[in-house]
Amino acid sequence: MNAAKRVLSPSKVENLPAQGKRYKKQIDLDTQTPPQPQEQENYDFLLDDDEDFDVSALDAAVSANPRLELSGWQRCVVRHVERLPKTHDLLLELSGEEEEAGKAVCHLQAPWNQTPIQTGDLLSLQAHWQPTLAAYAINKEHGYCVIHPDLLISSTSVTGSLFCRRKAVLQDRFRGVDSANAVMIIGTLVHELLQTVLAQRLRRKPQIEDALQGMLHSAQLAQQLYAAQLSRAEIELQLHKFVEPIVAFIAQYLEGESPAVQLPETFAGRIEQIQDIEENLWVPQMGLKGKVDVSVRVRNKKHPIPLELKTGRASFSMEHKGQLLLYQLMHSALGQETRSGLLLYLREGIMREVREGRNEQRDLILLRNELAHYLTRDAQLPATGQESVSLSLPEQPGKLLQPFELPEPISHHSACGNCAYATLCCSFASTDPQLELSESHPLRRLMPQVLSHLGQPDNEYVLHWCGLLALEEQQARQSHQLRSLWTETPARRQQQGRAIHQLELPTGHKARFQDGRFEHKLVLSAQADKDFNLNLSGFELGEYVTVSCTSRLAIAAGYITRLETRSLCVQLERDLGQRYTDESFIVDKHESQSFASFNYTNLALLLEASEKSAELRSIVVARTPPKQHKVVPRIIGSKGGPMLRPLNKVQQLAALRALTTSTHLLIKGLPGTGKTQTLVAIVRLLHLMERSVLITAQTHSAVDNLLLRLLPHNLPMLRLGNSARIHPQLLAISEAELTSNCETVDQLTQVLHKPSIVGVTCLGAGHALFQQRHFDYCIVDEATQVLQPTVLRALSHCTRFILVGDPEQLPPLVRSREARQRGADETLFQRLDCEEATAVLTLQYRMNRSITRLANELTYGQALQCASKQVENARLQLELISNSNSAWVQRALQTHLEQAVLLLDTSDCSQRCLDYAAASKQLGQTGDSIEQHYGEDRIVPTTARSRRPPKYTNYCEAAIVMHLLHQLLAAGYDARRIGVIAPYRAQVELLRQLGKDLNGVEFNTVDQYQGRDKNLIIYSCTKTGSSTDSAERSREAEILEDQRRLTVAITRAKHKLILLGDVSCLQRYTPFQRLFKHIPDRCRLHLADGRMGFSWQTLLDELNHAKRGD
């Protein structure tokens, strides 16, 4: 009863179910409070009534018709929208995110009534009760309505859009098209200097000069200068000019000395305390984020106020003031009511107070909504279904269907002419059927200039990919990774493996400052679950995370540098000790949006007027095939022998073509044909020719795989990228290691520019090094797993490129089903594949002749050939102890070459799996929890689920696998030569748990096995039974319908491949059906009770024993 009473105590009123999901903090508004809803009074009555009330009656009362409270920030869902005829107000009927949380009606009056809102939209509102309407209202004077509140837009994007909305929208997507100039770098450094001075409480000029010197000679600055291609000398003088103004600022505002002249309008108060520096704000109430330069306490203000530093001309423009107004709103929404801010123009030594202003703040939020609208619009795509999907519009020649709507361009001759986004802006403008520019619009003059080098196919290629990327972005937004930070409790996030909560700083903790970052140790608190182990929390070393405390989201971000059972270390960009010593912290995984913008930016790169971009367009867009020089460089003839010798004829030919191609070469490496071997030779030969080589791939492991094979050859190599992701044996050539002693730009340049062979992931090719270094060759390994836009960056830094891969194996990961269906998984390899461009490696060193034959029949025609008799005839080396095994096991593990492929048919075992799960409680639970974790039905209650057959696990197959494995190991077969694969993660986890004592056997998904092999492979196909619902079947089928996955699965085994599954079920999937046609009866074994000593009961009993054994 006590508990119930506490929940209802007035101070915890937000815990009332009637309030719905509210923001944690509320602000006190001067606005008139609405009358308490009727039900609320009932509670009071109940409360007064005392200890003995009935909680369920209370719940019933609440769900009757509670009113949703909108006078504080409230998330709500639009249930109905209507435009009122006379007033043109938008009338919204709202409910909480869960409908039972309550309802409310709100009028959006001018200027909010133009907001694009639809039924079903999620809004974040703060409204004003209007008795005359008997409803809430948001109007000119009161309230805010925020659309798409889970999209946090940065304050500078909002203020930036004051000048040109179109640019702001482009900038948000194509981040990084405009590179920072010297003035901006100086600006950044002056910020750092002032922040250092304030953090360290430096007061006197000599101290400040020392701080500047320290900064100028830091390794961190060298990195920044290297990236900006500036020398220390170039910036030193500029920075010095700011020392005097900083001294004056400190004297007046921190020391309280009167200035020589006090200009009118300047801030006359005093800063009493520096509260925070670079405070990070994420405010989902307003859909905004931002970083406050400095938060300061001043006299007569209850809460700290933001201070914004500018190093340019003192314009007092709305762009600058707007930043402060937004920070004020954000602080207020977080419960620190803030009505003022300080705008400091350091160069001119002027600081003014910027006070709150309803009109400006309202308009900024309206502007923010406008940006949110453009950034979340569903991509517009051509109808699919016809032969060729084209963006061209028959009625409007020259125009193309635009994937996303953009704001209209401003009309400003000089600004448009100098805008970094001009090409992009014009490319969209020139093809946009909706856009009508006036005769005198500056873009009309600009367009022919900035677009003269582009043809319509170029525009079309870029727009096509923009559309596909937009679909991926949409998908990412919907998967609500980010929003869970404010919509789910920390405990729930921890459960899902996304977060670790109940962390604290150890007493007396001091952050260690290193390389411009603060290393913190966080320890699980005494309240945390005693059995919780951080090593099993789903977090990894090197992972990028945010740190929140219970009252504030994302106060810092950084990398995990250490993980122990009960503690972890994170390198953050700020020191938590300053302000948050006694807080309880939550660490969350952070998936940034940077992939999307990396890809968009690469498309923009393709449109540039540079020679390199023209070359890329001619290859990538126009698909111009390469020319082959006939003459091999002399040095290869004289010294290339040792490098070519380890290659077979086909590999040698590919290598020589790589050296002599005019622009590019594709190497199609069928399974086991020695791709890496060939690449090693190519890199060594190129090195012999004194050519520089950039080695790249989508994944770290693929990059490292090649570098590791090159390591013994003592070539000059550098590996760029996050050290935590790099193979330990390559750390010696990692960027971090090689540059660890560099303190100057020259030293950095020395180290980074010397090695002629550089390895980096495709996304890592955004590294600053590539602004300065161009490479002769780019080698893209596993090129059939990289999205087209992703690979462009690396290619743009090299003269020639070689793509290596196998389009018959698994494609790149595309999350959006629609993007996939529209061809987002078509890689550059496929696009450029043609006879002139492609060398095929056909001699394989992996599979014996039976397995090779099957692979040819399913996928490779007759292309795949065994490289030698030895490969062709390699058999499983196994001697079973004959009498201790039943006949079916003997048969299944036959070593005869003609039995190298075996299909074990379980028939429909769905009911058996179900019965087994029900009977064996313990195992049933294991499977249940695995299905729950990896399967799709995350929200189905356990009781309902266990009555249905599991979809992604199969006990019967697991039992057979375990039995076979035990027999193999008992016969002395080397566990490390055995691989067990399955299409689903859930089945893999089940197998792993059951086989955890079988050391050495590798269990993994087919996807993860790409590129690997084993002597013996068992493929547990998992799917069984007959699914009646055809719609469901087609939706689920994608994994099994993909022939590329099946191709990978059957080409992993060297000596023996055991396919295990329900043949009649699998036959419904086209690739399996085709495969089975080529498996003769003598290679099939039907498993049924009593046949060849087979017994389900025995096998399933064994599972129980195995389980009990631990």
Add this chain to the structure above:
DNA sequence: GCTCTGCTAAGAGGA
């Protein structure tokens, strides 16, 4: 939504 890789950020200033 089964398979599941990548990576710092918001703001540096100026029409």
